[in-house]
Amino acid sequence: MQYALLFYETDTSFAAWDHNPESDAYWGAWKVYVEDMLASGIVRGGEGLLGPQTATTLRVRGGQNEVQDGPFADTKEQLGGFFVIEVDDIDTALAWAAKAPCAPYGGVEIRPTLPQM
Amino acid sequence: MATGRVEQAVRESYGRLVAILSSRDRDIGTAEDALADAIVAALEQWPEQGIPERPEAWLLAVARRRLVDRSRRAATDAALSRSLALLTEFVGEVDLAAPRFPDERLKLLFVCAHPAIDPTVHAALMLQSVLGLSAARIAAAFVVSPDAMGRRLTRAKVKIRDAGIGFELPDPRELAGRLGPVLDAIYTAYGSGWDGLADDSQRHDLTTEAIWLARTLNELMPAQPEALGLLALMLHLEARKAARRAPDGAYVPLSEQDTGLWSPALLAEAEATLRRAATFRKAGRYQLEAAIQSAHVGRRLTGQPDRATIAALYDGLFHHAPGLGVAVGRAAAKAEADGAEAGLRLLAAIDAERVADYQPYWAVRAELLARSEVADGQGDAILAYDRAIALAEDPAVRRHLAERRARLLS
Known part of the structure; x- marks a missing residue:
């Protein structure tokens, strides 16, 4: 089955994206994780995203484009990136999610992908 | 045919x-x-x-x-x-x-209690998929509408299918963590319908079904001390079922139950099951709860429960499962062993906000205050009885508490 792992980051962890004393440790942890995942051959796709301060949200209402500065939902944790992986079942997906660097302070949402039409 | x-x-x-x-x-x-x-x-x-x-x-x-x-x-x-x-x-x-x-039923039990499935539906899922009970029957036991129960079950089954919850036994390293929710779900099934309904004829409890699930689990997984502990606990409770109510439906507290109404066959099986669990020398919540029930049963032979042992078992249980119910039960046991004041001290250590609407806390507090020598104890006992009565859902329990309260005033 294919699952999307959606990685949720916090304000503090997004702050580490800029160069500061914490960023080396932050990126180091992600580098190890991404390399492990790629080496296991399960990755079907994925990207990291720039922080929610760069987000723009659009809704069409009454035929009008409503464009807004900011992410879709104003929550404490925000989407920071995702992988699409191919594994047997949710337990394997959960095991990969548990290793994500953001799991201890943010979280990971696991979603099966829609089967091919 | x-x-x-x-x-x-x-x-x-x-x-x-x-x-x-x-x-x-x-x-x-x-x-x-x-x-x-x-x-x-x-x-x-x-x-x-x-x-x-x-x-x-x-x-x-x-x-x-x-x-x-x-x-x-x-x-x-x-x-x-x-x-x-x-x-x-x-x-x-x-x-x-x-x-x-x-x-493959063991795999099915683990699927039903998978952490990716809403815990409030674990028990219902097991009752339906392993025992084939209808949504209406399960709904009656959990006191919800059949439609609502049907929707919950359907949603959970769709999640199992679409989220890809594997029909596999958990990895041995994860077994302890995955077994807990299975046991909790079976115990939830046992507890459904026990309280909140006045008339026994209206009870739709699933105690027999829950015991059947626990027996199946132990058959398929024979060396799990906590699974044995859970079975022993439910057999103990089941053994005393007939004594929990007076012929007129009135609630009978454990200390006043007629031991002649306890089922000797179920008690013997409960004790044998608990002894088997103990041979693994790995205590846990359900074994300790069963051991507490077992200690209460000692009264059948001696006329007196072993109060010090029960209090010590509650200390152990509190260590394994520090929930509100255990904290209150522990205070009651302590009071039996060392006097009402000792029990009240343990009650005072519980966070007041958590017990505001917790009926057993007020019932125990009222009982201990009534027995105690503390200043204003009787007046505070009346207030605590009022609160316990207001919070009680079972009319038989309400009547019982009202009688206790009236005794203080006379």
């Missing part, structure tokens, strides 16, 4: 067949539908043609044909399409001529 015999044959095999039929596609709902069709066919054909030599193989063969028919139809629906090749392979998986089918 009586429908009863057909029903019994079906009940024995239901969970086994659902587990086999749903394991490949993880689709419990569709497996149950196919099995339901097979059961309807059995009810039509068996009374005339006689029960087949191997009823389970018969049901499995018919249900599988239905599954294949269904997915052929579904295959026209692109979004639901599944490969027919896979299905053909699946149909060949279990040998219908084999003397016994593999028992």
Whole structure:
């Protein structure tokens, strides 16, 4: 089955994206994780995203484009990136999610992908 | 031929067949539908043609044909399409001529109590998919509407299918963590319908079903001390069921129960099960709860429960499972062993915000204050009784507390 792992980051962890004393440790942890995942051959796709301060949200209402500065939902944790992986079942997906660097302070949402039409 | 015999044959095999039929596609709902069709066919054909030599193989063969028919139809629906090749392979998986089918119910129990499934539906899922109980019957036990229960069950089954919850036994390293929710769900099934209904004839409890699930679990997983502990606990509670109510329906507290009404057979089985659990020398919440019940039973022989042992067991239980119910039970046990004041001190240590609406806290507090020598104890006891009575859902418990309160005033 294919699952999307959606990685949720916090304000503090997004702050580490800029160069500061914490960023080396932050990126180091992600580098190890991404390399492990790629080496296991399960990755079907994925990207990291720039922080929610760069987000723009659009809704069409009454035929009008409503464009807004900011992410879709104003929550404490925000989407920071995702992988699409191919594994047997949710337990394997959960095991990969548990290793994500953001799991201890943010979280990971696991979603099966829609089967091919 | 009586429908009863057909029903019994079906009940024995239901969970086994659902587990086999749903394991490949993880689709419990569709497996149950196919099995339901097979059961309807059995009810039509068996009374005339006689029960087949191997009823389970018969049901499995018919249900599988239905599954294949269904997915052929579904295959026209692109979004639901599944490969027919896979299905053909699946149909060949279990040998219908084999003397016994593999028992996959254990996997089904773990699927029902998977952490990715809402814990409030674990028990209902087990009762339905392993025992074949209807949503209406389960809804009555959990005091919710049949529609709401049906929706919850359907949602959970769709999640199992679509989220890809594997029909596999947990990895040994994860077993301890995964077994807990299975045990909790079985105990939840046992507790359903126990309280909140006044009239025993209206009770829709599922205690027998829960014990059956625990027996099945222990059969399939024989060396788990906590699973044995849970079975022992439920057998103890079940043994005293007849003594919990007076003939007029009034609530009878444990200390005043007629020990002659306790079931000796169930008590003996409970004790033997707990002894087996203890041989593993690995204590846990359910074993300690069963041990507390066991210590209460000592009264049958000596006339007096072993109060010091019960208080010590509660200390151990609180260490393993520091929930509100255990904290209050521990205070009550401490009071029995070392006096009301000692119990009140433990009650005072519980966070006041958490107990504001917790009925057992107020009932125990009232009882201990009434017995204590503390200043204003009697006045505070009356206030605590008022609160316990207001919070009690069971009219028999309310009557019991009102009598205790009235005794203080006379």
